[in-house]
Amino acid sequence: MIDLYFWTTPNGYKPLILLEESQTPYRLRPVNISIGEQFAPEFLKISPNNRMPAIVDHEPADGGEPVSLFESGAILWYLAERAGRFIPSGLRGRKTALEWLMWQMGGLGPMLGQNHHFAHYAPQKLPYAIERYVKESQRLYGVLERRLEGRAFIADEYSVADMAAYPWCLLWHRQGIEIDEFPNIKRWLAAIEARPAVMRAYALGKNLNAVPTVTEAAKSVLFGQGRR
Ligand SMILES: N[C@@H](CCC(=O)N[C@@H](CS)C(=O)NCC(=O)O)C(=O)O
Incomplete structure (x- = not known):
């Protein structure tokens, strides 16, 4: 348990x-x-x-x-x-899932967190801070977009790397992101959103709060x- x-x-x-x-x-x-x-x-x-x-x-x-x-x-x-x-087998698949998990933890998550902070919560609207984090978010979405070109998921199969990035990218509309500029991410988001386990997780969350x-x-x- x-x-x-x-x-x-x-x-x-x-x-x-x-x-x-x-x-x-x-x-x-x-x-x-x-x-x-x-x-x-x-x-x-x-x-x-x-x-x-x-x-x-x-x-x-x-x-x-x-x-x-x-x-x-x-x-x-x-x-x-x-x-x-949810960790691919083999040295290469495993290292790919690990590196993209670290990319999410060290880059995507913290940058999108700061984006949310300065765009939505900071007591003053600071144009430099807002622009810095929106631009960095756009750069990171660009990196993910290229990674998803010709691939269903971030590693070669659905993995911890997708589970780490998805809940952040789901909030693209709060991040100064035009999702139509990122068709691979849009397709990837829709595929994960439709998974029954993901639907259950979000239903549980909504029920709680x-x-x-x-x-x-x-x-x-x-x-x-x-x-x-
Ligand atoms: N690097 C941590 C970040 C966790 C984190 O920032 N959690 C936030 C909510 S998303 C929190 O618990 N905040 C409570 C606080 O700021 O006191 C992780 O990925 O687990």
């Missing part, structure tokens, strides 16, 4: 998609980051970075004590290895945290 510490944001959906795809038994443990539940001492023991998602695996493969993990990329990789699915995470009240919880 896996406990998934989750809220309805792109990073949260990544492991939820994998758990649904692999039909791994799990319990959803909501962490409402809009009201500060990420600072609960019990949660910080699992996720010292005060961010969700995080998991606890109560039945790790080595038969030992429960294992906890934070960082969505590490969680995806761990759960995929545990399920024996239909309100946007970054409300006016949430801004003071989420932004400007500084050193605690």
Whole structure:
């Protein structure tokens, strides 16, 4: 059994998609980051970075004590290895899934996160910051568009790399992106959106929380945290 510490944001959906795809038994443990539940001492023991998602695996493969993990990329990789699915086999397929997973974690996710911040949440509209992150987002969409040319998925089969990038690219309309300029991404988004496991994951999320995470009240919880 896996406990998934989750809220309805792109990073949260990544492991939820994998758990649904692999039909791994799990319990959803909501962490409402809009009201500060990420600072609960019990949660910080699992996720010292005060961010969700995080998991606890109560039945790790080595038969030992429960294992906890934070960082969505590490969680995806761990759960995929545990399920024996969604990491291509062979040295080359495996390295491709890993490099695009790292690309999402180190590039696409953080840049789109800053894009959202400056375009939608910052108290001042700072043209330089908005333009910088929209342009960087467009560059990254260009990289993904070229990668998907002649390929159904990011690696040669549906993998953790797709599960990492999809929840972020799904929000293209909030990122200064014209999706018609990226036909391969548009086709890839539609293919993933139609997967029953992905539909189940988003239905679960909507059921848990239909309100946007970054409300006016949430801004003071989420932004400007500084050193605690
Ligand atoms: N690199 C981390 C980022 C996780 C992250 O930023 N989570 C956000 C929501 S998307 C969060 O929990 N924020 C709570 C906070 O800012 O206090 C991952 O991929 O897991």
